[in-house]
Amino acid sequence: MSPSNPTNxxxPTNxxxPANxxxPAEAEPSPAPPFDAARYKATTTxxxxxxxxxxxxxxxxxxxxxxxxxxxxxxxxxxxPDARVLDVAAGSGGxxxxxxxxxxxxxxxxxxxxxPAILELAGRSAIEAGLANVTTxxxxxxxxxxxxxxYDAAISRVGLIYFPDQQAALAAMRRALRPGGRVSAVVYxxxxxxxxxxxxxxxxxxxxxxxxxSVGQPGPFSLGSPGAIEAVFRAAGLDHIETRxxxxxxxxxxxxxxxxxxxxxxxxxxxxxxxLPVAEQEDTWAEIAEALAAFEGPDGFAAPCEMVVAAxxxxx
Numbered sequence: 231m232s233p234s235n236p237t238n239x240x241x242p243t244n245x246x247x248p249a250n251x252x253x254p255a256e257a258e259p260s261p262a263p264p265f266d267a268a269r270y271k272a273t274t275t276x277x278x279x280x281x282x283x284x285x286x287x288x289x290x291x292x293x294x295x296x297x298x299x300x301x302x303x304x305x306x307x308x309x310x311p312d313a314r315v316l317d318v319a320a321g322s323g324g325x326x327x328x329x330x331x332x333x334x335x336x337x338x339x340x341x342x343x344x345x346p347a348i349l350e351l352a353g354r355s356a357i358e359a360g361l362a363n364v365t366t367x368x369x370x371x372x373x374x375x376x377x378x379x380x381y382d383a384a385i386s387r388v389g390l391i392y393f394p395d396q397q398a399a400l401a402a403m404r405r406a407l408r409p410g411g412r413v414s415a416v417v418y419x420x421x422x423x424x425x426x427x428x429x430x431x432x433x434x435x436x437x438x439x440x441x442x443x444s445v446g447q448p449g450p451f452s453l454g455s456p457g458a459i460e461a462v463f464r465a466a467g468l469d470h471i472e473t474r475x476x477x478x479x480x481x482x483x484x485x486x487x488x489x490x491x492x493x494x495x496x497x498x499x500x501x502x503x504x505x506l507p508v509a510e511q512e513d514t515w516a517e518i519a520e521a522l523a524a525f526e527g528p529d530g531f532a533a534p535c536e537m538v539v540a541a542x543x544x545x546x
């Protein structure tokens with residue numbers, strides 16, 4: 231979901247990703263240049279502007295896939311009737327709508343994102359669902375332009391991992407919360423436990439000769455190692471930290487459908503492939519399909535996926 235510019239690689243994946251096969255005959259990739267946060271954000275915005283409609287089409291599937299993790303996130307955040315909820319990196323807003331139903335007409339949900347196009351879709355979904363308590367706002371999650379001390383809970387579903395400065399994002403969430411308010415986030419666990427994503431990334435990285443990202447760079451598995459998200463929550467001054475591991479297998483009709491999902495919705499993979507000729511891109515997707523076929527059986531496609539949900543309290 232985060233960008234990787236082929237001329238200035240900022241591969242968003244974890245450097246411990248095990249799905250990174252190498253061919254001794256291939257040249258070693260050059261070391262990654264310094265990470266450019268401003269360029270990363272600009273590319274991220276452009277990427278989501280391009281894939282927002284496709285991602286939105288997959289909303290029903292995504293909400294089923296991440297449904298349990300979403301409910302755990304809202305539970306740990308203490309989201310209930312009349313609560314005021316800030317959704318950071320809300321995307322097309324599936325979790326915003328779940329929160330809005332919980333808080334009811336006496337509460338409110340503010341869905342924020344860096345991409346105007348995807349927020350427009352989130353707002354449209356709220357209207358179609360008859361939820362008048364959802365508003366949207368385009369804003370950088372590291373510099374949230376919202377009323378300080380107003381919200382009871384700040385949530386982020388698979389968003390915090392993609393911020394260049396996770397501490398800035400958490401600090402912005404804390405400022406938005408009342409004393410005793412809760413921050414809760416859903417993140418991927420390790421690459422090993424999420425092969426549906428790490429296998430394609432490893433294949434693309436090898437074919438495009440992209441260097442691994444530097445430690446601390448944003449990416450899907452940046453907070454997945456044991457204790458990682460607890461450490462960043464503590465560093466942000468949050469206390470009463472809780473974490474839950476939520477198995478979230480990716481269940482689809484076939485490997486072909488999984489590949490279609492990733493091709494249509496995972497902008498990071500397209501960014502990583504952008505430096506290759508079109509024919510080689512197609513060959514790469516064919517190799518990805520072949521590798522992911524290991525998870526297809528008589529009942530369809532079932533790939534392991536594991537999410538970690540963390541929450542912490544903003545002290546008085």
